[in-house]
Amino acid sequence: MAEISSSLLYAAFIIYFIATAVFAVALTDKKADKGESMSKWGRWGYILSIVGFLSQLGYFITRWIASGHAPVSNLFEFTTFFGMMMVLGFIVIYAIYRLNVLGVFAMPIALLIIAYASMFPREIEPLIPALQSNWLKIHVTTAALGEGILAISFVAGLIYLIATIDQSKGSKKTGWLEFVLYTLLSTLGFILVSISFGLMDYQTTFEWVNENDTKAELVYEMPAIAGPHEGKMLTEGNFGPIFEAPAWMEGVDAPKKLNTFIWSLLSGLILYGLLRLFLRQRLGASLKPMLKNINTELVDEISYRAVAIGFPVFTLGALVFAMIWAQEAWTRFWGWDPKEVWALITFLFYAAYLHLRLTRDWHGERSAWLCVLGFVIIMFNLIAVNLVIAGLHSYA
Amino acid sequence: MEKIKCECGHLNPYGTILCESCGKPIQDETNDEKLLNMRYEGTARRSQTYNTNFIDKTWNFFSSVKVGVWLIVITLIASAIGTIFPQKMYIPKTVTNVAAYYEDEYGVLGEIYYLLGFHELYSSWWFVLLLGLIGVSITVASIDRGIPLYRSLKNQRVSKHDNFLKRQRMFGTSKRPEDEEQFMDEVVFRLKEKRYHVRRENGNILAEKGRFSRWGPYVNHVGLIIFLLGTMLRIVPGMYIDEDIWVREGETVAIKGTDHQYYLKHEKFVVETYDPEEERYAEAIKRVGGSVIKNYQSDVTLYKAGEKLPGAKPDLTKVKEYPIQVNRPLQFDGFSVYQVDYRQEMSEMSFQLQNKETEKPVGEFTVDLQNPKDKYDLGNGNKVILKDYYPDFYFNKEQGEPATKTPNPNNPAFIFNMITPETPEGEIAFIGIRQNLEASGDNQYKIAFNGVETDFITGLTVNRDYTLPIIFIGGIIFMIGVVQGLYWNHRRIWLKLKDDEVWVAAHTNKNWHGIKRELSDVTSKLQLNQIIDQHDQERKR
Numbered sequence: 052m053a054e055i056s057s058s059l060l061y062a063a064f065i066i067y068f069i070a071t072a073v074f075a076v077a078l079t080d081k082k083a084d085k086g087e088s089m090s091k092w093g094r095w096g097y098i099l100s101i102v103g104f105l106s107q108l109g110y111f112i113t114r115w116i117a118s119g120h121a122p123v124s125n126l127f128e129f130t131t132f133f134g135m136m137m138v139l140g141f142i143v144i145y146a147i148y149r150l151n152v153l154g155v156f157a158m159p160i161a162l163l164i165i166a167y168a169s170m171f172p173r174e175i176e177p178l179i180p181a182l183q184s185n186w187l188k189i190h191v192t193t194a195a196l197g198e199g200i201l202a203i204s205f206v207a208g209l210i211y212l213i214a215t216i217d218q219s220k221g222s223k224k225t226g227w228l229e230f231v232l233y234t235l236l237s238t239l240g241f242i243l244v245s246i247s248f249g250l251m252d253y254q255t256t257f258e259w260v261n262e263n264d265t266k267a268e269l270v271y272e273m274p275a276i277a278g279p280h281e282g283k284m285l286t287e288g289n290f291g292p293i294f295e296a297p298a299w300m301e302g303v304d305a306p307k308k309l310n311t312f313i314w315s316l317l318s319g320l321i322l323y324g325l326l327r328l329f330l331r332q333r334l335g336a337s338l339k340p341m342l343k344n345i346n347t348e349l350v351d352e353i354s355y356r357a358v359a360i361g362f363p364v365f366t367l368g369a370l371v372f373a374m375i376w377a378q379e380a381w382t383r384f385w386g387w388d389p390k391e392v393w394a395l396i397t398f399l400f401y402a403a404y405l406h407l408r409l410t411r412d413w414h415g416e417r418s419a420w421l422c423v424l425g426f427v428i429i430m431f432n433l434i435a436v437n438l439v440i441a442g443l444h445s446y447a
Numbered sequence: 448m449e450k451i452k453c454e455c456g457h458l459n460p461y462g463t464i465l466c467e468s469c470g471k472p473i474q475d476e477t478n479d480e481k482l483l484n485m486r487y488e489g490t491a492r493r494s495q496t497y498n499t500n501f502i503d504k505t506w507n508f509f510s511s512v513k514v515g516v517w518l519i520v521i522t523l524i525a526s527a528i529g530t531i532f533p534q535k536m537y538i539p540k541t542v543t544n545v546a547a548y549y550e551d552e553y554g555v556l557g558e559i560y561y562l563l564g565f566h567e568l569y570s571s572w573w574f575v576l577l578l579g580l581i582g583v584s585i586t587v588a589s590i591d592r593g594i595p596l597y598r599s600l601k602n603q604r605v606s607k608h609d610n611f612l613k614r615q616r617m618f619g620t621s622k623r624p625e626d627e628e629q630f631m632d633e634v635v636f637r638l639k640e641k642r643y644h645v646r647r648e649n650g651n652i653l654a655e656k657g658r659f660s661r662w663g664p665y666v667n668h669v670g671l672i673i674f675l676l677g678t679m680l681r682i683v684p685g686m687y688i689d690e691d692i693w694v695r696e697g698e699t700v701a702i703k704g705t706d707h708q709y710y711l712k713h714e715k716f717v718v719e720t721y722d723p724e725e726e727r728y729a730e731a732i733k734r735v736g737g738s739v740i741k742n743y744q745s746d747v748t749l750y751k752a753g754e755k756l757p758g759a760k761p762d763l764t765k766v767k768e769y770p771i772q773v774n775r776p777l778q779f780d781g782f783s784v785y786q787v788d789y790r791q792e793m794s795e796m797s798f799q800l801q802n803k804e805t806e807k808p809v810g811e812f813t814v815d816l817q818n819p820k821d822k823y824d825l826g827n828g829n830k831v832i833l834k835d836y837y838p839d840f841y842f843n844k845e846q847g848e849p850a851t852k853t854p855n856p857n858n859p860a861f862i863f864n865m866i867t868p869e870t871p872e873g874e875i876a877f878i879g880i881r882q883n884l885e886a887s888g889d890n891q892y893k894i895a896f897n898g899v900e901t902d903f904i905t906g907l908t909v910n911r912d913y914t915l916p917i918i919f920i921g922g923i924i925f926m927i928g929v930v931q932g933l934y935w936n937h938r939r940i941w942l943k944l945k946d947d948e949v950w951v952a953a954h955t956n957k958n959w960h961g962i963k964r965e966l967s968d969v970t971s972k973l974q975l976n977q978i979i980d981q982h983d984q985e986r987k988r
Binding site for chain 1: 486515526530721728730732785908930
């Protein structure tokens with residue numbers, strides 16, 4: 052069952068990939084994207100997205116059967132599910148607006164998230180007592196669905212920014228847009244670097260004193276740029292470390308994570324550099340002509356609509372259900388645990404967004420920037436709060 | 448201030464921008480070009496009307512959306528700062544010097560964090576004040592807008608002023624049809640088909656749907672306020688009880704907070720781990736080091752005390768047996784008892800009295816660490832007298848003598864007097880974990896450690912929270928309001944027969960894409976001209 056499950060996920064991944072390409076072709080079709088009728092290519096892209104989603108749903112169900120619990124209990128499972136919910140969010144929003152350009156951006160970002168998820172340990176894990184509750188499936192899935200829909204607002208916001216920002220000369224805006232694209236490339240870089248060193252079976256072992264003040268060994272799967280604080284390299288002849296991670300970094304295996312983070316940024320920089328060299332202009336400027344026919348007003352409305360649909364779902368899943376479960380498991384419905392706080396921050400952020408939308412000044416570009424920022428907060432809560440800030444939710 | 452009478456005859460409150468009844472612009476009649484600002488239906492909002500005294504100014508401050516957003520943003524940033532380093536409640540409980548802890552663990556930044564009070568940020572006066580201000584802002588802003596909006600939507604007429612229609616964002620004109628009666632009937636039919644509530648009044652039509660969604664924001668604000676009030680009620684004595692209790696296996700204790708009404712007997716504690724051989728989990732269990740906890744469980748029996756007589760032992764009647772697990776608290780009479788912690792504790796220590804040279808045992812005895820006996824008779828004239836017992840031993844340097852830190856047997860130590868027929872005067876020995884001292888140094892007998900028995904002791908939390916129902920109701924109302932406001936939208940279409948034309952105008956509070964699609968469908972079926980988005984046109988110009 053577990054094997055069928057991973058094959059289905061793999062299949063979904065490939066189908067999403069093809070769907071992206073089909074949507075990209077649909078974009079070149081001149082008749083399309085007036086928001087009225089679907090073009091032939093657009094329809095195929097949409098059908099493929101749904102087929103991919105069903106395949107991933109198959110992965111989800113079979114993994115559930117194999118593991119005996121809802122497969123949303125660790126970072127691999129949760130992040131994969133988040134990617135799946137983003138696709139679902141896309142399917143819903145596309146059904147309303149039929150905008151192919153949304154697929155061109157939403158599908159690869161979902162792909163990136165699913166690929167990112169696959170870098171975490173993938174075995175089926177048993178549930179610790181704190182997770183043995185029906186609320187696991189209810190709270191986590193609803194929260195992920197909300198985040199998935201909110202992620203679509205980011206996609207639309209990004210499209211809006213690429214389509215509207217003046218690329219004739221460099222400015223603060225073009226700079227930030229490049230930065231957003233660079234972070235996406237860093238995620239890709241992380242995946243590529245992980246896979247490459249994984250294939251090489253690269254390992255460097257350090258001896259160090261870990262966060263529990265005990266002597267331990269730490270195995271790096273990537274060359275050490277940042278070594279453990281006062282660590283001793285046990286593997287001979289390997290590269291590094293160039294410097295040591297600061298002592299105050301807490302959390303399980305913090306130096307290793309810092310090292311991985313540096314590798315992601317570096318590889319992203321290389322990818323970005325290569326692309327710039329090849330394109331001879333800003334990435335935003337290269338993408339812009341692709342979007343010259345789109346109705347930016349409509350894209351703005353889509354990003355707002357995605358927030359309007361996603362916000363209540365997120366609130367229900369990440370705050371209301373979370374509070375009910377916390378009351379049952381931890382004796383209090385609210386405890387200012389970092390994950391809880393960041394869920395509240397996400398909630399407050401989108402609440403502020405919805406209030407700002409009441410004034411016309413905040414429609415369009417400003418609103419698009421906010422959607423980008425909202426996604427940054429969601430990803431921060433998913434990645435940094437789990438990996439860096441230690442708390443009750445650090446299951447992975 | 449006096450009311451304003453519109454030419455349609457409706458009396459509007461002072462400060463009205465668009466007549467509540469016919470929509471005629473009251474203030475900027477001359478400006479024909481610009482689209483009307485339809486926010487809050489152009490009603491007279493107190494905050495937009497008065498600005499003279501202190502009360503007005505305070506009201507205006509709190510009713511501003513801008514102020515509200517700023518309050519949200521400040522709260523958001525403050526909350527984020529609170530997650531940089533752990534809050535005080537999450538640092539190890541053994542830490543006594545909190546300031547030093549932050550400095551040692553997180554350096555200069557940690558020191559600053561502590562000095563500024565960020566280690567207890569969420570209960571700091573200014574954070575609570577911030578939440579309070581948000582509460583005030585929500586209340587004022589809702590009253591300021593909600594009541595006039597209600598008035599205006601209730602008073603709206605079917606026939607609207609020309610100026611009102613022309614200056615709507617969606618507006619279009621077509622040729623007046625020949626058979627008016629049939630045309631109007633068809634319009635009504637087409638709009639009803641789209642599930643509009645249609646009102647008709649001599650040559651005018653008002654079609655409306657989703658008006659209830661306008662109340663969504665006010666409903667969710669009410670929910671939030673109930674929620675916030677609920678959380679504040681916790682500080683009222685008696686509303687909220689939260690106590691920790693530790694119970695050993697076999698022990699019966701009064702449940703804190705129940706005023707000696709309920710007693711709990713801890714029968715048995717269970718810790719289970721997953722079977723590392725279980726195929727589906729094997730790989731993961733191996734990766735994390737061979738052991739994953741499956742279950743923590745305290746099997747308990749709940750008793751209720753009968754009539755209480757002063758001094759007498761309570762008369763206990765059994766209520767129920769229950770296995771308390773994580774996620775499955777024991778519940779009774781508004782109380783919940785949660786599994787939160789456990790410890791293993793030494794319960795009994797066995798010793799052997801030996802001849803020091805031959806190591807030949809003379810006799811054995813066992814000390815119950817909770818209730819040690821004073822004397823252990825080993826037979827044949829051998830006995831051991833327990834002179835002193837330190838359950839949690841340490842050497843008090845100031846007093847220069849052994850002492851105990853707590854009454855819990857974490858590090859038990861004993862002073863024994865060993866009496867045998869050979870040593871009728873007795874010999875003194877100090878026995879602790881990995882310590883064996885003699886007073887004189889020339890003892891003939893010694894006490895050797897012979898084994899230890901442990902007991903589980905479970906950490907439970909007793910909780911009763913009368914504010915929960917209020918908080919829960921607040922939360923439900925909030926969710927209803929949010930869904931009501933965001934999943935529906937208020938759409939209105941006006942139609943007017945004017946001279947030899949048909950005028951159609953439309954407005955929605957959100958989702959213009961949706962209303963445009965509806966309009967284009969309706970107009971094409973009725974063979975009217977397309978309704979134009981005047982906002983788009985203005986932008987292109």
